[in-house]
Amino acid sequence: MPTKLRWSTVTLLVVLITGVLLAGQNPAPQTPQQGHEAMGAAANNTDAHLQMLTEKLNLTDEQRTKLKPILQDQSQQQQAFTTILRSRQNRKPPG
Numbered sequence: 001m002p003t004k005l006r007w008s009t010v011t012l013l014v015v016l017i018t019g020v021l022l023a024g025q026n027p028a029p030q031t032p033q034q035g036h037e038a039m040g041a042a043a044n045n046t047d048a049h050l051q052m053l054t055e056k057l058n059l060t061d062e063q064r065t066k067l068k069p070i071l072q073d074q075s076q077q078q079q080a081f082t083t084i085l086r087s088r089q090n091r092k093p094p095g
Contacts, residue, residue, distance in 0.1 A: 046068070046071045046072050046075050049071050049075075050064060050067060050068055050071055053067065
């Protein structure tokens with residue numbers, strides 16, 4: 001068998017075996033939510049949002065006390081806004 005053909009065969013086998021091995025691997029484990037995803041999830045729960053901000057920003061107890069009513073108000077406004085949007089989406093167009 002000529003050397004060039006032998007190397008081509010070996011290269012092809014290596015590529016195929018690597019593909020089979022990679023295809024058989026389990027998917028990478030999911031990492032915890034980060035950045036905007038974490039903020040979005042935490043925003044649905046005022047206490048969780050406050051906890052996340054406390055950890056990220058190293059808030060003092062005084063800062064937490066001042067921030068909690070702000071987050072509660074934000075949550076209520078967001079819920080009201082979501083309710084309005086849903087009611088508009090559920091309305092049938094005239095005609």
